[in-house]
Amino acid sequence: MDSKDRQIIRALQANGRMTNQDLAEKVNLSPSPCLRRLRILEESGAIRGFSADVDAKAYGLPITVFVRIRLERHNEEDVRRFESRVMGFDEVLECHVLTGAFDYQLRVVVPDLDAYEDFIRNRIHRIGGIASIDTTFVYGTVKKTSVFPAIA
Amino acid sequence: MDSKDRQIIRALQANGRMTNQDLAEKVNLSPSPCLRRLRILEESGAIRGFSADVDAKAYGLPITVFVRIRLERHNEEDVRRFESRVMGFDEVLECHVLTGAFDYQLRVVVPDLDAYEDFIRNRIHRIGGIASIDTTFVYGTVKKTSVFPAIA
DNA sequence: TAAGATTTGGCAGAACCTGCCAACAGAGCG
DNA sequence: CGCTCTGTTGGCAGGTTCTGCCAAATCTTA
Numbered sequence: 001m002d003s004k005d006r007q008i009i010r011a012l013q014a015n016g017r018m019t020n021q022d023l024a025e026k027v028n029l030s031p032s033p034c035l036r037r038l039r040i041l042e043e044s045g046a047i048r049g050f051s052a053d054v055d056a057k058a059y060g061l062p063i064t065v066f067v068r069i070r071l072e073r074h075n076e077e078d079v080r081r082f083e084s085r086v087m088g089f090d091e092v093l094e095c096h097v098l099t100g101a102f103d104y105q106l107r108v109v110v111p112d113l114d115a116y117e118d119f120i121r122n123r124i125h126r127i128g129g130i131a132s133i134d135t136t137f138v139y140g141t142v143k144k145t146s147v148f149p150a151i152a
Numbered sequence: 153m154d155s156k157d158r159q160i161i162r163a164l165q166a167n168g169r170m171t172n173q174d175l176a177e178k179v180n181l182s183p184s185p186c187l188r189r190l191r192i193l194e195e196s197g198a199i200r201g202f203s204a205d206v207d208a209k210a211y212g213l214p215i216t217v218f219v220r221i222r223l224e225r226h227n228e229e230d231v232r233r234f235e236s237r238v239m240g241f242d243e244v245l246e247c248h249v250l251t252g253a254f255d256y257q258l259r260v261v262v263p264d265l266d267a268y269e270d271f272i273r274n275r276i277h278r279i280g281g282i283a284s285i286d287t288t289f290v291y292g293t294v295k296k297t298s299v300f301p302a303i304a
Numbered sequence: 305t306a307a308g309a310t311t312t313g314g315c316a317g318a319a320c321c322t323g324c325c326a327a328c329a330g331a332g333c334g
Numbered sequence: 335c336g337c338t339c340t341g342t343t344g345g346c347a348g349g350t351t352c353t354g355c356c357a358a359a360t361c362t363t364a
Contacts, residue, residue, distance in 0.1 A: 001210065009206050016168050016202035019351065030313050035352075046210040050168035050202060051298035054161050058153065058198040060303050066250070066257065083294045090301035097291040098218070104294070105218065111303060139249040142235045142256070146203035149242035151212050151263060171320065182344050187321075305364100312359065320351065328343070334336095 001046065004029070006151070008037055009047065013147040016050040053146070061109040064138040065116060068102035069124070072131040085127045091119055102134065153198065156181070158303070160189055161199065165299040168202040205298070213261040216290040217268060220254035221276070224283040237279045243271055254286065 007027045011018060018026075024034035041047045056064060071078060086095050086106065094107040110116045116135075124130060159179040163170060170178075176186035193199045208216060223230060238247050238258065246259040262268045268287075276282060 001212070006211065009204060009211060012204035013206060014203070016204050021351070031352085032314075032354090033312050036311085044210070046207050048205040048207060050204055051166070052161060052164035052168050052202055053200040053298075054165060054300065055198050055200060056300065058196070059158065059161060059300055060153070061300060064248075066248075087295045092295060093298070093300075094296050095294040096216075096218075097294060099289040099291060100287075102288075105288070109300060136254075136257070137251040139251060142247040142249060143239045143244060144246050146205075146245070148206065148208065148211055148213060148245075148261060173320070183321085184323095184345075185343050188342090307364090308362085310359105310361075312357105314357090315355090316353100318351105318353080320349105322347100322349080324346090326343105326345090329341090331338105331340085333338085 005037060005041060005046075006148075008034070008041065010147055010150065012038075012047070012050070013145075056109050061111055063110045063112065063116060065106075065108045065110070066136045066138065067106040067108055067120075067124070068098070068134040068136070069104045069106065070102050070131040070133075072129045074103070078129045082127055082129065085123075089119075089123055091115075102132075157189060157193060157198070160186070160193065162299055162302065164190075164199070164202070165297075208261050213263055215262045215264065215268060217260045217262070218288045218290065219258040219260055219272075219276070220250070220286040220288070221256045221258065222254050222283040222285075224281045226255070230281045234279055234281065237275075241271075241275055243267075254284075 004027060008023065011023055011026050020031050020035045020038070023038070024031045027034060029037075038047075056062065071082060082104075083095070086092055086104075091108050091110055092106050093109060094105075096105050097103065098105055108116070108119060110119060120133065120135075124133065156179060160175065163175055163178050172183050172187050172190070175190070176183045179186060181189075190199075208214065223234060234256075235247070238244055238256075243260050243262055244258050245261060246257075248257050249255065250257055260268070260271060262271060272285065272287075276285065
């Protein structure tokens, strides 16, 4: 991973459908080595994939929620049970393990408040072993970018 | 936005570099109308763009932090000042406006703890008007997907 | 300085995209 | 029921892009 690779990554974070020719021009390479570097970045896992960035409201999911959760017990079985259940919930787009007062933060998208209540009551609480839940709704978004900062 | 458009969106969230031919086959259309729908979704803003999903650690940014911030005052000028400054910080990938005890949640990526301290002291606090900051480090990630849930 | 290893650039065949036009399907109306 | 109008679909051809290969160039190391 050299500075050329990071240039390629940042260009593809800004525009993931850029053609290899444009990408090559942007990073001052010819198409062949540029494509080879891209394939290596994909195969090594540095680039996990490409995806469309979609307006959740336009799609029909106007409500985004950050849900912070603390478990009652942290033994291996309860943790694995919680995590494998959460992975299966389609409305959970992200689930991070945290330092601090809560164990997890989930990013959840739902079509309306009823769906959110249903999610908490019939999916999260039914996992069992939940000590507490903190719900924070997203009002608006000031900034959202996929492009990493340049580094030395 | 009909069910076909949502199929297209979900397919491109799962694989943003899928060729139009594969996409057309996946949603049971021929390439022409499929490409036209895609262009309309882009022009209408439903699809904001495409981007590479990159492993932050492999890139050289192993530390991800959620920072929750409360402002001292919420008059138009202070809010605009805060938001425009935050938009200019490259290490801030997301900034959401929240309900609840804090006003904002930022997702920040940095190469090490020194860089994080520098970010808080020399960028955030220097904005002025910050009432409180709550820092939560991300230990690990259980789930991260770009694909929205299917809706009726 | 020379040998070895890695990376680069260019080329040709295959795949893909793009913009156009004709054909089809569905809603509304006499 | 049949007609028209509107919106959507499918197919085609020229232009662009990708892909896999080989030779040339660059960078290390001794």
